[in-house]
Amino acid sequence: MISKQPAHHRLLLNALVNPASLVEYDTVKWELLLRLARKVKLLARLAMDLKNRALLDQIPPRAANLLQSSLIQAERLQQITHWELNRVSWALKDTDIPVLALKGVAYSLAGLPESTGRVYVDLDIMVPKHRLSDAETALTKKGWTNHHKLSAYDEHYYRAWAHEIPPLVHAERETEVDIHHTLSPPTSRLKINTERLFEAAVAARNSGYRILCPSDMVLHCAVNLFENNELADDLRDLLDIHDLLLFFSRNEPDFWKKLKERANQLNLGRSLFYGVYFSRLIFKTSIPENLENDLNEKPNLLARWVMHQLVPHALFPLHPDKHSRQALIARSLLYLRSHWIRMPIHLLLPHLAYKTYLSIFPRKA
Amino acid sequence: MGTVGVTVGQIPFGQFFSSLSNQGLRVKMGPFNVQIGMTCAMLAERLYRLYANYELAECDLAEFHVQIGPVRLLKKPFSPHARFLLDGRSPFPPFPTGQALAALEWGINLAIAARINHLLLFHSAVVERNGHAVLFPAWPGSGKTTLCTALVHRGYRLFSDEFGLMDPHHGIFFPIPRLMPLKNESIRAIRDYLPEVMLGPEILNTHKGTIAHVPPPKESIARSSETAKAGWIVFPRWVSGAALRLEPLPDAEAFLLLASNSFNYEVLGEKSFQAAAGLIKSCRCYKLTYSDFDSAIDAMNALTDDI
Numbered sequence: 001m002i003s004k005q006p007a008h009h010r011l012l013l014n015a016l017v018n019p020a021s022l023v024e025y026d027t028v029k030w031e032l033l034l035r036l037a038r039k040v041k042l043l044a045r046l047a048m049d050l051k052n053r054a055l056l057d058q059i060p061p062r063a064a065n066l067l068q069s070s071l072i073q074a075e076r077l078q079q080i081t082h083w084e085l086n087r088v089s090w091a092l093k094d095t096d097i098p099v100l101a102l103k104g105v106a107y108s109l110a111g112l113p114e115s116t117g118r119v120y121v122d123l124d125i126m127v128p129k130h131r132l133s134d135a136e137t138a139l140t141k142k143g144w145t146n147h148h149k150l151s152a153y154d155e156h157y158y159r160a161w162a163h164e165i166p167p168l169v170h171a172e173r174e175t176e177v178d179i180h181h182t183l184s185p186p187t188s189r190l191k192i193n194t195e196r197l198f199e200a201a202v203a204a205r206n207s208g209y210r211i212l213c214p215s216d217m218v219l220h221c222a223v224n225l226f227e228n229n230e231l232a233d234d235l236r237d238l239l240d241i242h243d244l245l246l247f248f249s250r251n252e253p254d255f256w257k258k259l260k261e262r263a264n265q266l267n268l269g270r271s272l273f274y275g276v277y278f279s280r281l282i283f284k285t286s287i288p289e290n291l292e293n294d295l296n297e298k299p300n301l302l303a304r305w306v307m308h309q310l311v312p313h314a315l316f317p318l319h320p321d322k323h324s325r326q327a328l329i330a331r332s333l334l335y336l337r338s339h340w341i342r343m344p345i346h347l348l349l350p351h352l353a354y355k356t357y358l359s360i361f362p363r364k365a
Numbered sequence: 366m367g368t369v370g371v372t373v374g375q376i377p378f379g380q381f382f383s384s385l386s387n388q389g390l391r392v393k394m395g396p397f398n399v400q401i402g403m404t405c406a407m408l409a410e411r412l413y414r415l416y417a418n419y420e421l422a423e424c425d426l427a428e429f430h431v432q433i434g435p436v437r438l439l440k441k442p443f444s445p446h447a448r449f450l451l452d453g454r455s456p457f458p459p460f461p462t463g464q465a466l467a468a469l470e471w472g473i474n475l476a477i478a479a480r481i482n483h484l485l486l487f488h489s490a491v492v493e494r495n496g497h498a499v500l501f502p503a504w505p506g507s508g509k510t511t512l513c514t515a516l517v518h519r520g521y522r523l524f525s526d527e528f529g530l531m532d533p534h535h536g537i538f539f540p541i542p543r544l545m546p547l548k549n550e551s552i553r554a555i556r557d558y559l560p561e562v563m564l565g566p567e568i569l570n571t572h573k574g575t576i577a578h579v580p581p582p583k584e585s586i587a588r589s590s591e592t593a594k595a596g597w598i599v600f601p602r603w604v605s606g607a608a609l610r611l612e613p614l615p616d617a618e619a620f621l622l623l624a625s626n627s628f629n630y631e632v633l634g635e636k637s638f639q640a641a642a643g644l645i646k647s648c649r650c651y652k653l654t655y656s657d658f659d660s661a662i663d664a665m666n667a668l669t670d671d672i
Contacts, residue, residue: 027424027425027426028426030426031426031427034426035430035452038452039452060426062397062398062425062426062428063426065396065428065481065483066428066480066483068482068483069480069481069482069483070480070482072482072483072632072633073482073632076631076632076633076634079634320430320452320453360439361439361440
């Protein structure tokens, strides 16, 4: 793949893995890099990497200003998401509903250093499925409402087929709260035993909040990327996997062994396989060579070959001025794949037909 | 005064249009460079006239990449529509092609407001006289653009009719002279008061009613690298038939009005609180009620002569 890697992929990747080299970029390279990084929500990440190395004043000032701007915005979003978690915990404190913080806010609670430069817009939490309506009721009583006016179809989509309920937002604030009850849609082929996730959950350092244990956090990230998403412009999520793997392997004893065993225990070997495979392929993450060998449910060789051809074209942003045909086809195929694995065919075809209809005749806002 | 590069008016229309429709035309707008793409000749002709004094920024990094492109709406297949794209994405719905100029200007404002946080962005008109900036923060229905248009044709230098761009650490304001969109009855008022001023075409039925653009004076664009500190903050209000009144405003009230007229006050957090507090301390703050331009300009002249 490396030999065929488009130049703009290399430009962005080099910035992420070797930020110190950015002081040599000229304004033409910088302009393209800024557009690419913005597209995949990694502008603040680059800003953080340069700021930590005290290099922001050694790059073109216009680039430095845009990077500073994105970092300031990321910090603000982090602040309000943490505050929303604070408020949600307050609203649920008199219930005995177990709550886990997920995704960006959880990476920050886990102490992941790279989370400083990560943009997260929504608050994602998880509660046990049988307590879902209790949590929703408690929050609704204290001022949260449905964020969007949902059509009956969308409401049904969430309630019957999704792994989360329609997002809530507090009347006085803007942060969307996504309440999950499992890690992937109930209609998908993955049947995740969520009780085990709650049993293994850990307290986040000095915060009073609970988060997934390290292995589960990595698995959730991989499941979300390779089972729930369409992969388009999701390079940030693969970078999360890379960051989490490095962080936990440095700080958790026996991390690799635990990760492998946990993936097999939860039947998430396939997602972890892809997470490990692409993290190593793209970011050269140092992961034990034989990690995949012991995973159950590894994808077969054909599936691996197809994914190897398609996934990088989706994860990396399109070139802003010339969209390659190859990348567009790869993205369409992965879009179909994402639906295919999330829904059985008797649900999928009517759903796609309805979405096509909506794209031609949008409902009045 | 810095050296001014090639301006739009110094290149032939053919070259201007070819840039717009191929690689994109790169224009300096105050502290930012904007790359604009479009294939519509009618819009390009309007822009060529209104952008004549803008400096080209061919060799420097552009912060914003915008495009106006045709779009066919399935529901209205025979009425020509266009959309505004910022880095390939439309932040607002398509519009009739005749409104493209207003959409382009509005879209660029939106891009600045959404992406810029290294500066504190006040929602305010800003002009300069005697080396110091005057802020006219937006006050709903205040007609800040109209007053600003009148002032910049009577000796004031235009910074912006929309953005007070402030470096929060040093209290310095950056000019960003852009087309000034007059709305509805303001168009008549300015045509009457400043008959010599060139206005863009009247654009009907936008979400803000009828709009006509006034290009910034040539000198304001040529001097757009010259920054200034603020000396006065004036909250204007146009009241039909009212006698002119210029009353001092208590600092606390001015602070609240200023802070609530900012695009990114909350994003910058404590930094913007400190910056706004410092700004209020270093400025004299007033409330201006006026009904005719002459007396308002006289009052502003008297105020800004007293440095």
